[in-house]
Every structure is written in structure tokens, then in C-alpha cells.
Amino acid sequence: MTQVHILINQLFELRSKLQQENLESKVERNLHRIFNTLEEEGYLLKNPIGEVYNDTRTDCEANIIGRESKHMIISQVLKPIIYKKENNALTLLQKAVVMVESK
Amino acid sequence: MKSVNFGIDLGTTNSLIAKFDSGQVTVFKNPIGHKETLASVVAFRTDRRLVGDKAREYLLKDPVNVFGSFKRKMGTDERYYVVNLDENITPIQLSTCVLQELKNFIHTGEKLEACIVTIPASFDTMQSNATIQAAKDAGINEVFILQEPIAASLAYFNQNKEDQNGYWLVYDLGGGTFDVALVRIDESDLKVIDHEGNNFLGGVDFDHGILDQIIIPAIIAETGETNFEEELKTTYGKYEKLYYQLLYKAEEAKKELSNQEETEIEFDALINNQSYSFIIPVTRSRFEEIIQPAVKQTIDMLSRIIQRNQLPESSIQKIVLVGGSTMIPYVRETLSSTGIALSSDIDPTTAVAVGAAYYAANKYYTPPQTFDKEIDHLLEDIINTTESEIINQSNLTEPKKQLAYNKTSKEEEELLLVKLDESIAEGMSYRIIRADGGFDTGLVPAKIKFTEFLPLLPGVINKFFLRFFDQHGHELSSLFEEIQISQGQFSISGQPLPKDICIEVDDPENKTTKLELIFEKNSILPQKRTLYRTISKTIKKGDTDEVIINILEGDRYARPISNLVIGCITINGKNLSSDLIKGSDIEIQITMSESRSLNVEVFLVVTQQDFKNTFAVAEKQVQVSRLKEQYFELEQELRNNLKLFSYEENTVWQLQGENLLEDLLRHKKSITQLKEGDKSDTKYIVADTIQRISQEMDKLGGNDRLEQLQFEYFETKEYIEQHLELADHGKDKLVQRYKKILQSEQQLLVSKNASTLERAIYQLNSLGWDIWWNNNGFLITKYTEFKEMPESEYTSYSTAKSIFKLAEAALQQEKFVEFRQHIYSLTHLVKAYKDFKPSKEFTGTGIG
DSSP: OOHHHHHHHHHHHHHHHHHHTTOHHHHHHHHHHHHHHHHHTTEEEEOOTTOEEOTTBTTEEEEEOSSOOSSEEEEEEEEOEEEEEETTEEEEEEOEEEEEEEO | OEEOOEEEEEOSSEEEEEEEETTEEEEOOOTTTTOSOEEOEEEEOSSOEEESHHHHHTTTTOTTTEEEOGGGGTTSOOOEEETTTTEEEOHHHHHHHHHHHHHTTOTTOOOOOEEEEEEOTTOOHHHHHHHHHHHHHTTOSEEEEEEHHHHHHHHHHTTOOSOOOEEEEEEEEOSSOEEEEEEEEETTEEEEEEEEEETTOSHHHHHHHHIIIIIHHHHHHHHOOTTHHHHHTSTTOTTHHHHHHHHHHHHHHHHHTTTSSEEEEEEEEEETTEEEEEEEEEEHHHHHHHHHHHHHHHHHHHHHHHHHTTOOGGGEEEEEEESGGGGSHHHHHHHHTTTOOEEOSSOTTTHHHHHHHHHHHTOEEOOOOHHHHHHHHHHHHHHHSOHHHHHHHHHHHSOOEEEEOOSEESSSEEEEEEEEOTTOOTTOEEEEEETTSSBBOOBEEOOSEEEEEEEOOTTSEEEEEEEEEOTTSOBOGGGOEEEEEEESBSOTTSEEOSSEEEEEEEEGGGTEEEEEEEEOTTBEESEEEEEEEEBSSOBOTTOSOEEEEEEEEEOTTSOGGGSEEEEEEEEEGGGOSSOBOTTOEEEEEEEEOTTOOEEEEEEETTTTEEEEEEEOTTSOOOOHHHHHHHHHHHHHHHHHHHHHHHHTTOHHHHHHHHHHHHHHHTTHHHHHHOOTTOOSSHHHHHHHHHHHHHHHHHHTTHHHHHHHHHHHHHHHHHHHHHHGGGOOSOHHHHHHHHHHHHHTHHHHHHHTOHHHHHHHHHHHHHHHHHHHTTOHHHHHHHHHHHHHSOGGGBSOHHHHHHHHHHHHHHHHTTOHHHHHHHHHHHHHHBHHHHTTSOSSOOOOOSBO
């Protein structure tokens, strides 16, 4: 894991905590700025919360909660997906660590 | 005969593949997720087969269709009943699946004809043969076996050229298993003498230890829920989500404690409908207490081997560390206490695969000759058949396929339809992988017609690889297809931008402004972007000085005045609630709707003020003070070019340039008299003229001028490269400046814009002069020149004389930095040098 990965994961965690405490709006501009800067460096962060999950999604490491079904969604994200953009193509740098549950 | 070169570590928990090439070993990475390791787990889903990390996710949830740790059952008559297939499957077949998956790691396109596969020291002949069978079933013709401890030793010896004769211990503590082996080396002959192991001891147990002994007790202490542990571990229980979260946190804490003395496990949990926030401190010493019994077990096994073989510790050369868990400091410290030296220079995760590849380098095989035979048969057939028969036959041997999909899309996923002809072979399967590694269908049985939804990443070209395999898992390379789908681009449903949209920012080095791209030509509307810049000049509250946010449409490589201003916000001192300080941040959010209306929102961080405006593109935006500056810049540039054309005796270009200057000067009077807030059309007329003349100036001389400027650019660049070494002071800064200029070289050459090239040449020339001004020899020559100048050339010769003395002293003492400073001071006193000073202060936009 590179230093940039660590930084992005920490920022992601920080934002999640602020969201939980309803404090995100106070630092929204600062966070937006930080993520924008990372984006300009080619690092793209994706929070897959609420997205549909199936076994073709190799962008996530999933922990399946309850019984498996055909209609599963990502209910919690411990680590986000990180992509690096180079020559207009994305490369997966980090898989998300997620919890998935039946809808 | 060919060298085998490939080595495979077919592990209980994880597997790897490596290759020896030109003295170096490369461990191949999984194209999915780019990890070197592949989880040795196979999942038979209802409609597809998965191998690796994705399969592992289903191990606990679907144990009747997902299998791991089958290596332990190799060589036995154990069968796994797969519910989804309604058939029994052997450990050999499961190992074959892993080996086939590892073949996909080879990105070099080579065919894996032969390889070394490693086996534990404990494997008997049946188990070894079963491993060979698995590899052969995976399509590998020549298979050689190597014991894991020997492979690890080889990895070590290839990095450390020391005396190897004697006894070595290979200590392999992985994620789920432990092995220790005693290896004897006698004149390059490696042999495993003894071994011990535990198939249920590894790093995963340490994670569970943290959960059971630290996290759960802390939760119980805080909540008072005495049966919490039982509830947490109940399958499909109410705390199942929390259980996985805590296990993940425990693993993270374990990793952190390898690098730091203490860490914190932090999480929120809802327990019995009450919300809790936990911060549980964990010290390395507490973690060590937890893993101590397990580590002791490994040391006991190691000691037993030593005692059984009646070897004193001093006769063991070193302990070679293998497996990710050997990175834990406590494991290393405990091993050190045995008094035997540790090897820590090899990567413990890849050591076995790397060692196998080194071994493979000296192992040879005869490549199969089937290809030649095939050609012979084919030639024979061709001789005996007619042309039409040949076509029919070729159709039979290679199933035709038809693909249907949208090459552009604005959706999050696109449907792929594949149709194969009826000659499709029984048992054929397909697999689709997205190039970034975020999507993998796994192996899916192919039908005559099938569909797949392909998920798309936004705003990029999504590449997918469609591969077909025969019933043995061998790829049918002739059916390979690369699918490209552009997401968010060139879609017929969205409106593409006809020209670049840019913002005008200051270019203080060249005392002008330049364009910075906001939205690229052909981007699909709507578009939104936030720019973060700094204010390049202080504007006091109440002053008339201003910051100009100019949004332009046109060519990003052209000079700002050649483009059309489509939106402009000016903020002057009268608009400010407090002073706007130079260097403070400005945030500019630019949005362009599908109907091309432009919205600009500006936020000044220091004053916490917002400024907004929405512009219709039909509405021209002209800012008088900036227009004046642009007018005079253009006039100056035009005059400079005319001087150059005259010097080069290029009369045609000179004549054309003079006409343009004449045209421009016709508006000089009106622009000089123009006032801010003027209601007439004058500012629009002048803006149009400037834009037109600027564009025409760039076109002057056409391709001939561009070629000439490109030649001049490369010539100047070469000159800089040759002379950079001559700088005696501040070389690093000069090199950085040079690199910065080169960064935009590609854009520069693509732009085919004369003024952009001229600007780059100017920057290089200016750098060239700075190199000389940092060269001691040049400074001495300059000093001599100054000393020989007549008094009349100086503004104050008496001051110059006193500087001469100081410079002389500095030179004698070889204080060159001080000497250079004196030369700089002298330039300020020479009348001729005064002309080089900027004639006026550059105002610009105020955005840096």
C-alpha cells in the first residue's frame, strides 16, 4: 500500500465520521478541495455504497451478511475503490472492502 | 531443448507464478486486482466458475459449492460433491482450476508448456503425482516437482552469495498453515532432511486472537452484554455485519503493530439498540501476549527437529523466513532467541515461487512438435481438396462469432450480445475481463447465443477482453476479441462541445496571460468543474483594482485574445468585505448546461464571499481594462515579429505583418479613449479586431513559419541540454525549470500555433541566459567587460568603482556567489541594461 493509498483511506474514514456526526457541511469545501486535488493527480476515489453487488464485481472484496441472494446491495464500505487515471484509462489500485446484504 | 523458466507455488491458501528471464525473476500479477497472489479457492456458482479472491468471499456462505484448502487432500480419494453441478469433483480437478487461472497471469503472451510446481516437504509420492496430474490437466505438458523448503532456500541463495554448505532451517508461517523444514546443502546438493508442520496455524488465528481477547472483552465491559460473544459469532446472527467489520479491524491492527508500538481499534456499533463509539488501544506487547502460545508451538516444532537430528544450534547456518506472518516482529524476535541467525532479505510472500523460477532456469525440456505436424497435415489436406472445400472446412474448425454492442454509451452498463455458429464445441466456455481489473465474469459455459451486461467506468474508454476456452480450459486464441466502449463520449444523445472552453490565467514569467483548459472540445454536455487557484495580487477593500475571471471559447493553444470571451466576472476592491491578500485561495466553479448556458461561481476564501453569474453564450463579455492590456500586448508582439521578419529578410511575411499592424493601429485612438462602462459598440468592435488580427498573426507564414519555429525550438532545446552542465550555481533549480518547460512540449507540437512556439523558444532562451549568469567564467568575462566600459556608460561611475573593489576582493577569495551579486549590482548601473527592464507593471487577471 502506497502513502497515497493510506492518505485516501484516512480521508475517506474522516469523511464517513463527519457524515455520521452531521458535521460534513462545515468542512465540505475543504474536503471537496482535497479530493479535487487528488483527482487532478489522477487518483479517483469511488464509494460504492448502495450499489448492486454480484460475483462479477472484482472491484470489491465483499463480506456477505446473512444469506446470499440474487439481489444484493453494498450496505457498508470500510475502504473505498481507488482508481488511477493514466492516458484516459483507469487502473484499479485498491479494491473496496465492503459488506453486502440482500435487498 | 528449452529452459523451463516458469515456477509455480501451488499453496494451500494462496498460489503464485514466477518466471526467470535474463538473470531476473518476475512474479506475475493477477490481471484482476493486480495482486501477486491468487487465493487457492474455487467456486462453482450457478452459472459460472470463479477462482481466487472472489471465490473465497463465498467460502463460508456457500460451502457446498465453494472449496478451499484442497491441497491437504491431494493424493487421497476424497471427493467434493458440488451441488450446483450435481457431480463429484476431485482435489486434482480443483488444483487444475487454480493452475489454469495462474496461466492467465502470464501477460507476455507466452504459452505455458513446462513448469516447476512446488510441493510441501511432507508430500508423499501419491500426493506428488496428484500435483503433476493437476498441472498436466491444466495443459502443461512438462511438469517438474520441487519441495517448498528447497525453493525458498534457492530464492535466498540467489540473493546471497555466501558459503551455503551445511544445515538450514526453512520456517514457513503463512496465513493459515505452518511448516518448518531442515535442509542440508552439500556442494550444491540440496536435500530436505526433516520437517514438521501444522495445517491449522497461521496469521488468521492471530486476527481471531485480537478479536477474542481484546475487542470482545472491551465491548462486554462497556455494554455489560455478557452473552455478546455468543451472539456475535452466531451464523446469520444479528451482529454478523459487526463480526466481519471487527475481524477486518483486527487484521488492520495486526498489520499496524508490525510497524508501530501501539495502535487503536476504532468503530461504532449498535448493540441492543444502543449506539456505542469504541476506541480500543492495543499495544504491541499485548498483541505479543496473544500470539505467544501459537508462536511457541512453532518454536517447539523447530526445536524438535534440531533435537531429533542431534544438531547443535551452532551447526545451523540460518533460518530462512517464508510466509507473510514472518513479518511480525515478535515472530522474528522469538526466532532470534534460538541463537540462530535469520535471513530477512527475501520477500517471504513470494520466496517459494521465486525459488522455483530460479530452479526452472536450469531445467530443460523438449518443446512439443505438434505445430509442425499440424502444418504437415494441413498441407496434405490442401493438396487433396478443392478451394470451396477448404473454405467449408475452415468454417468447421473455427466457430464464427458475431458481436453486437454500443461502442459509445452514456449508461452505467451496456449489453453485449454474442452469437456463435452451431459448430460450437461441446463444453466451450467464455470469460470477459475489464482491462482495469474491476470486472470479471469468471468462466461461463458458452451457448450459441449469450448476453452479458458490461459495467462501465465513467468518462473513459472501457476496454474488455473476451476470451473463449475449450472443455480443457485451453484458450481458443483465434476467437479472442477486444471490446471498447466509450462512456460519456461522442454519444448521439449528448451534445459535444465544438471548441475548448478555457479560463484566462496569469503567466507572470512571460508577463502575459495564458489559457488553461476547463472543458475539452468534444466533451459531452453538461459539464461541471471546480478550479482552485491563488490570487496573484493584493486588492485592498475599496480600491478600483480588480480580479478578472474570463471564460473563453476557442483553441486552448492559441493566445487568449484569439478566443471568444463567453463569460466574465470582475471583482474589484469595492465589492470586497475585507482586503483580498495575494496568495489567498480562490475557488471557481464552472458549469455548462446542455443548452450551453455558462454558470460561474466564485468563492473568495479569505473574505468568505460568493460571486455568481450565468451567461448566455450569445451575450458577449468585454472588460475594458483587460482589453486595453491585450491591445498593447498584441501591438508589441506584432512589432517584435516584424523586426524578426525584417532581420531574416522575409519580405512577404513582413509586408503581411505590416498590413496587420496598420489595421490594428487604426483603433489605437479609440481604445486609448475608451472608458469602463462605455455604452457604445466600440469595445466590441476593438475586441473583434484584436481577435481577428491575433488569429491572422498566428497564420502568418503558414506551415513554413511553423516548421521554422519548430526547428528553432529543437535547436534551442539542444543548446540548453548541452549547456546546463556549465551552471556553477543553482543547477538544480535550472534543471527543474528546464523540465517544466519540457512538460508542455507535446502540447506545444500538437498545437501548431506560432505564438505558443515563440513563447516556448523565448522561455528556453531566457533559461539559456540564466545558465550563463550562473557560470563563473561568464561572470568573470562580464566583469572584465564592465571594467573596460567608459565612465559615460554608467549612471553612477563612483558607485560602480566601489562595487569593482568589492567584486575584486570576492573574486580573489573565490567567493563566487558574492561575486555574482556584485555583477548583478553593476548591471543596474549600466545605462544600456536599463532598456531591458520591464517598461510597465503587468496587471493581468489577478489569477495565478
